[in-house]
């Protein structure tokens with residue numbers, strides 16, 4: 001059993017890259033095939049043994065909380081129509097684990113969003129999963145956040161998920177400098193963290209992606225963290241201070257990460273999910289083949 005029992009999922013961002021869809025629908029509620037993006041993230045946390053999920057929510061996004069509650073009218077109507085299995089499926093989303101919600105009163109950045117969960121988490125280590133980063137684990141492996149929880153339990157050090165990207169792409173990410181542990185290919189000793197290094201200054205191809213396990217000592221650091229890149233309170237800046245004070249490790253997780261908060265990434269996530277389902281694989285492959293043939297023939 002991991003020491004990490006609670007996960008913070010910040011979902012209070014404005015989702016401007018998906019306007020106008022996100023004018024009234026939270027980005028995290030956009031479906032990947034037939035499930036909202038956020039459900040994949042929450043299911044990852046639950047399957048790693050997380051007991052309580054804390055959403056950091058914004059005022060226009062209560063549909064996220066509603067999705068993890070019973071929908072009495074819908075479920076009752078489905079039952080009366082003899083669709084008990086579908087009603088049970090809907091209830092199961094609410095039954096799987098405890099969900100708590102706190103508010104980030106203004107979208108001032110990821111560091112600010114995580115800090116809003118402090119009154120609920122208190123003096124315990126916790127996981128953070130970003131509400132628009134999908135990580136599909138290999139079939140024989142723990143979910144990504146479970147791999148970070150295991151590394152935290154083993155080392156006692158804060159963990160951040162790292163993914164190798166082409167050097168020319170690192171300016172889009174938080175960048176982790178340092179070196180791999182010669183004795184454990186999954187562990188990375190971090191010597192510096194830089195949020196979105198400007199092109200030409202890149203020193204590493206290790207990008208920070210949306211999974212973290214953090215000790216409670218991060219709270220006092222977040223309180224002191226001022227505005228960083230983009231005028232936002234950046235989690236990366238607080239993590240770099242944590243690294244200086246007590247060390248921080250990268251976890252080169254196993255799994256395929258897709259940024260569902262980006263248009264191409266969102267389409268990619270939909271195709272990966274569809275191709276992983278028995279009932280959709282063949283029709284979607286046929287559709288893709290005919291679309292490619294048509295486009296090439298133009």
Ligand code: UTP
Nearest residue numbers: 010011012013014015016017107108109113131
């Ligand atoms: P993003 O930067 O991808 O989300 O943050 P965003 O700001 O909503 O998106 P764009 O760039 O405008 O399209 C990653 C996650 O952190 C949350 C977001 O909701 C998203 O799930 N977030 C971000 C917060 O909760 N609060 C913030 O102040 C910023």
